[in-house]
Structures are given as structure tokens and as C-alpha cells.
Amino acid sequence: MSWINSRRVAIGVALVLLATLPVWIGNPYYINVSSQILLFAVFALALNVLVGYGGLVSLGHAGLFAMAGYTGALMLDAGHGHFVAILAALVVTLATSAVFGVLALRSTGIGFLMITLALGQIVWGIAYRWAGLTNGDNGVNVTTRPAPLGISLASADYFYYATLVVFLIAVATMAVFVRSPFGAALRGTRDQARRMNALGYNVWLIRFLAFLFSGFWSGVAGLLFIYYNQFISPQVSALTTSAEALLMVISGGTATLLGPIIGSALVVIMKNVVSAYIERWNLVLGVIFVLIISFMPEGLVPGSVRLWRTGWQALWSRLSAPAARKTGEQGP
């Protein structure tokens, strides 16, 4: 039974817990919070492709997220069906990602960050000031959720399951992506861009494709968001959304699959649940981030693994080799 290892068991347990979540969590409010965690996890995973694997820190992803949301919401508002709206939203988001990519990938590092920041703010500006198209600050209402295969997603339970399916597809795609030669090439451009270039890789193209991939999943998350909230307004495209997504990725752990998911859970729970008890939840969130950066600069997931391993190793060495340790102590 060699296929049983602790990792697979953990994944299995997690899947069972996620699949049965509405049953054991009960209250629709917490089911909705779970849906939010999953949809923001998709967004954080998308951003992680660039931040973690590409080494490209983007502060403009809210623009892509909102682009999908607005396109979907406006198409629905104009009377189109869900299928057309979703398709249009994804196409428009991909096109926007391509434009963003072409402009932003002229640079890396701080330059890339500033260009994406500016691009994101342009989307925000359009959403906010082009009131004739976007309805400005009043936002756009999405009156219905879709009903795939005849199952209405109006209830918290069904919407959760729909989000879970999308989330699992996203995670699976990310896992395949990371393990693929393309994922390895992307990591290569992050660590040794010039060497990759010398080896004959088209560094720009690899980054551009990664940008499109990231943009696509940001768009999917944006669509989940408007179907969840049934509403979109310019705040969604604001810098805060980009920054929150980046915090999710960094706090959870960049360049890991689990990190952005944990980060998303952390931010969403702080924002929605903890804020009900503590008015200054922003402060608490800030303190948590400072603690994470101080004690686990690599993020919660890799940091916990490290602490676990060092703790385990310390325990192991203490148990298995007391004699050796003693001699060590008697040394010079």
C-alpha cells in the first residue's frame, strides 16, 4: 500500500472536510464565509503564479478581477444569458491581461510593480468616473445567480459547492502548471533570467504567458465574486483589493499551493468574522502580518513546515542520541 503517505491522507481529509462543510458548519453565514475564502483563494492563487513562481509582484490584479466582474455584470444587465456573460467576461479579461502584460513586462521588480499599480488604477478610474458605462459609485446589480445543470445556486449551500468545484479545478490546474516544464521555466526566469535567456528560452514570452494564465484565473475569481455578492462597484477595483490579495499570497507563503489558500482564509476571516467583535480589526490584521513577517518571513505555510521540522528534528535527536549530545557538550 505504498500510495498511502501522510501527504495524500492530508489531502483526502481536507477534501472530505471541504465536501461536507455545509453539513458540519450548519449556519449559512459561515457557509458564505467559506465561499468567500474559496473565491479569494482562487484570486490569490492566480496572483501567486506571478508573485511566487514568476517573481513579478503585481499591484494591479484588482483591475483584472474587476474587469471580469464588470464585464459579466454589465452583460447580464444588458439582458444576455449567463453563458454569454461569463464567456465575454473571460475573453475581455484575457485581452486586458494581454494589454497589461505587454505594458508591464517591459520591466521587472519595482518598475513592474509601479506599472501594474498604474494600470490597476486606470481600471478603477474607468469604473469610478465613466458613470455612463459603469453606473459609477452606484455599482451594477446582478439579479440572478446561474443555474448550471438546472441546479439553482441561489442558496448558500449550492453556491458553496459551485465555488468549491471551481476552486478545486483552479488548484488542480495550478498543481499541473507548477509541475510542468513551463512552470519550471517560469521559476527559471525568476531565479536566473539571464541564464535562461542564454539557454535560448524566450524569457519575455514565458512571463507573458504566465501573466495571461494569472489574469485568466483572476477573471474567474472576479466572476465568482459578482455572483457571490450579486453586486459590483468601483471599490472592487481599488488598490485595497490588489493589496489584500498580495497580503494573502505573502502571508500564506509565496510559491506554494497551500499558502495563498491559508492567506485567503486568514484575511477573509479577519475581515468578516473578527471585525464583528473587534472594531479595530485592521490593527489586529496588521499585528498578525508583522508577527508573520518577523517569525515566518517566508509565509505561514513554509514557516510552519520549517518550525515543525526543526522541532521534530530537535526532539528526534534528543530521543535517539542522548549519548552523542553528551559528548558534544563535553567538547571544548
Place this chain on the structure above:
Amino acid sequence: MSMKRRTVLKGLAASTAVLAMPAVLRAQAAPFKIGLLTVKTGPLAQGGIQMEQGIATFLKQKNNTLSGRKIEFISADTGGNPAGAKTKAQELVERDKVNVILGPLAAFELLAITDYVRDNATPLISLAAAEDVTQRKANPFIIRPSATSAQCCHVMGDYAAKDLKFKRAITISEDFAFGYEQMSGFLRVFEDNGGKVVKKLWPPLVTPDYTPYIAQISKVDCVFNGFAGSNPVKFMRAYADLGVKAKIPLLAGWTAMDDALLKSLGDEAIGVYSAAWYSADGQTASNKRFVADMQKDYNVLPGGYSAGMYIAGQCVEAAIQKLGGKADDRKALADALHQVTLTDTPRGAIKFDKYGNVIGDVFIRKCEKKDGKLVNTVIKKYPNVSQFWTYDEKAFLAQPVYGRDAPPAKNLEQ
């Protein structure tokens, strides 16, 4: 907010205790839950905190008991944005299972949750103005004892044209729904009475400097402004500093000259006319109690934000009184709220039209300095103003909702 945590824990303890009781007793013992959607962080926080003070003052006066029902009060901070309003509305409805929601503050927040409260059958008493929630998209679960955006502005349009005899006006307000609806209401009544709006200016919500906008103001009899939050303070200061105020009188909507703002204003506010549905110097018995308690507990002169929530509390009380033990039925409560008529509220007597919007007095006030303090002195009262002003309801509703260019301004000049 440790107090909040305690109330929640109490609520938990109470609900476990309740489960052990027979069903008959339950309706009596379970507290009636009031949830408040307010804003305590971000640029709109000032108004949001005043909202909470208003309802807190009311509940304190009533010793947390309305018509014999114990009240449990839960406050939620939306952060002043639509997505936050939605999440917090879900929290109040699904987790706390509140009987009624008070708030939210801003029109875009209300627009984001109006469908949600209808689908989840939770009555809501709004402070926010978004017109269509009590007009073309009237929601059977929402009443609004404050006013629609244009309700006071219709009055100001009338007063400016007929009493002040102004002929030409420029409007200026934030570039969002509340601004559009206010300015369009003013424009319609002003032009129907012979006036002309020759220019409309729309600075964004966050405008660091109003000088470029004020520089475009000239050759008119008056300027009507509909700023909200803390923007009126900035705007009025610039308006006076640039010397325009000495030449062109300034008119204001209710948020732009709210009584709670007076403490932040100086001489630049003297002489400004405003149309408001609440005035702190109102002479009703409840208003005197309200103002006295607000000054004692918070050391503030209350404005519309606080008064709106105080009146919302009075509406809840009246509805519980009417329904007795049936107040837990959300639909019955929503219907009872629509039927509420009150004679003694801080703003005077109120009732609701069939769309759930208030019919009540609107005051024209002029800002003056008395004993070294600014006050908005009521100079005219328009009794029983409806959201449709004097227009025919059907004809009013047949037109599109007030917007940036609806109704179209025919007299614009470059």
C-alpha cells in the same frame, strides 16, 4: 469593542437557555434583535458614528425595552462600501438572525443590499437615500423615515425660485447617486418655477481642492450644493476664501449643512440656506429629550444621521406595540412598519406612503451666529412633503429615476 463581544456572549447564553424552554414561553423571553449597519472606519465614519449614537440614545431612554420586549442591539461596521454592506447584512441576517436592520448610511450600500433583504425577508429601516428603493423598485421590506435624496431638494428648488426669487443657478455635488438625485430634484422644481440651471459641476467624492470647480462659478444668482460627509466643510471654506460667497449666495441640501457639522464650521457658513428634514432646534417633546441626552452623553449637537436612527427606533417601537407577540414574524413586522404613524418624533409628525417613504415636514433654515455659536434657524416650514413633491405620483414614476442627466437640463451654458 468589548461591549459587543459581551452582548454576543449574552445572546449565546440566552439562546441556549431559551432552547430549554417550552415553545409558548419562547416568544416572550427571546430578545427582539435590532441590527445596525453603520460605518465606523473610512471617510464616512463620522456620520456612521452619529448613527450609532442616535439609536443608542433612544435605547437608553427606553431602558433597552420597547413595548415590553427586551432589545438586543448589534452593531456592524460596513467600512462604507457596498461589498462590506452585503457581508455585514449577511452577518446580521444569517448569523445573528436580527428582527430588523437599521441603516445603512450611503445610497450605494443600500442599493447593494436591497435585493438581499427582500429575498431574506428582513425588514430594514434606511437612512440612505437611493430614490428607487421607495419608488420604481419599491421594496416591501424597506421603509425610510429620513428622506429620499431629492425630497428636501424639491423644497429648496421651490424656495429659491419663489421666495428668494433667484433666476439662474449652478449646482455642485459629488459625482455619485446621492449627488445626482439631489441636484436633479432641485433642477426640476427650480426650472418648473421659472429658474434656470446654467451649469452642473461634479467633483469626485475625494477632491483635495475645490478651487478649479469654484473658479467656474460666475454670473448666477445662487449656487446649490449637495455635498456629504466632511466635504461641505472643505467646500464652504474654499467658497468663502475665494471671495465667491460675498457675491453669490450658497444653498445646501441636508447633509451639506447638517447640524452636526456646525461645530467644524466657521464664519464661512453664515448666511447659507439649507433644506433639511430635521433641525436640532425642533420644538417637539421627543426632540428636546433627544438633543439634551445627546449633549449630555456625547457632547454633540445631533444632526440628521443621529435623528434618523432615533426615529427608526421609534418606528420599531410603534410596530412592536401594534403586533404584540407577533413581532417576530418578519413579514408582519415589515407591513406594520409601513403602517406606522408617529406624532412626536424629533422631526415632527411622520407617516409613510405606500412605497415606504416618509411623508413629513421639511424645513428651510438659514445659518446664523447667535451668542458666538453657529445655528441653523428655521425660517420656513413646508408641511407634509412627499417624495413626489407636488407632482402626480404616476407621472413621476413614469419618468426615469433622477440621474446625472435625468431629467435633462435644457438651459446649460458654456
